[in-house]
Amino acid sequence: MAQIDGLPPLSEVIRTHQLSAKKSLGQNFLLDLNLTAKIARQAGDLSGCDVLEVGPGPGGLTRGLLAEGARRVLAVEKDPRCLPALAEIADAYPGRLQVIQGDALEVNPLEHLTPPIRVAANLPYNVGTELLVRWLTPKDWPPFWQSLTLMFQREVAERIVAQPGTKKYGRLALLAQWRADARIVMELPPEAFVPAPKVHSAVVHLTALDKPRFEADPAVLSRVVGAAFNQRRKMLRAALKALSPDIEDRLRAAGIPPTERAEQVSLEAFCALAREMTRS
Numbered sequence: 001m002a003q004i005d006g007l008p009p010l011s012e013v014i015r016t017h018q019l020s021a022k023k024s025l026g027q028n029f030l031l032d033l034n035l036t037a038k039i040a041r042q043a044g045d046l047s048g049c050d051v052l053e054v055g056p057g058p059g060g061l062t063r064g065l066l067a068e069g070a071r072r073v074l075a076v077e078k079d080p081r082c083l084p085a086l087a088e089i090a091d092a093y094p095g096r097l098q099v100i101q102g103d104a105l106e107v108n109p110l111e112h113l114t115p116p117i118r119v120a121a122n123l124p125y126n127v128g129t130e131l132l133v134r135w136l137t138p139k140d141w142p143p144f145w146q147s148l149t150l151m152f153q154r155e156v157a158e159r160i161v162a163q164p165g166t167k168k169y170g171r172l173a174l175l176a177q178w179r180a181d182a183r184i185v186m187e188l189p190p191e192a193f194v195p196a197p198k199v200h201s202a203v204v205h206l207t208a209l210d211k212p213r214f215e216a217d218p219a220v221l222s223r224v225v226g227a228a229f230n231q232r233r234k235m236l237r238a239a240l241k242a243l244s245p246d247i248e249d250r251l252r253a254a255g256i257p258p259t260e261r262a263e264q265v266s267l268e269a270f271c272a273l274a275r276e277m278t279r280s
């Protein structure tokens, strides 16, 4: 990679720009350009696509995305110390990299990018789940993105692809699988990062479906599954009591026994319940 883009190795970038990792920003950097190139390839065919990258840091994945042919990359980075390193990448790929310094939670990608848009990120752990839930629950579907290729702690990745009846099945699995195909495409050991985190990581690739698998209002579905899994050991009639005084009737109307526990309930049944919750 260093030869392809003429830019220095990432260890040198880190040294030159004195990018010592900050824990408060979830900074665990990937310094192996072969690895970042591999992650970029998991993002799908990037030619003709704009890409949103959250948290580029010293820019390893950014370089991979540009080398893979992304039309444009919008990189949103909170840490101003990373800007000079990212500016060098922008110089190496004229007109193709825009860097915004700020909080990704406050940036509207559609103000900067043109569809088709793919998202790729080695996400800061502190905001990763919040961003994912936000990307999965817009009111209207399809969303601004065609695919999400995201690095998480392996534990979180497993929760995204979990199936009913398993311990990891919950709100993340339901929201992800309701409107997208989700699979784990890579696993990385702690030593792949600098500094090494305590846990393993994994890359999840989600492809947006044209329409949700089952009809439901996203806000209602999110509220119902949130409440159901908040008290996952309780029967649903108890876990969801606060949502409606006649919750038992609504559960039955959705085809769910009121004594069932959240872990056993399929996506289809949760969507039926979300529809029942909107009936007066």
Ligand SMILES: C[S@@+](CC[C@H](N)C(=O)[O-])C[C@H]1O[C@@H](n2cnc3c(N)ncnc32)[C@H](O)[C@@H]1O
Residues within 6 Å of the ligand: 025, 026, 027, 028, 029, 030, 031, 054, 055, 056, 057, 058, 059, 060, 061, 076, 077, 078, 079, 082, 102, 103, 104, 105, 121, 122, 123, 124, 125, 127
């Ligand atoms: C896990 S590091 C990944 C860095 C780089 N992509 C890599 O793979 O080496 C997460 C990056 O996200 C940045 N970051 C943290 N919170 C952020 C936020 N709210 N918005 C944008 N970037 C953020 C951090 O400064 C850091 O550079």
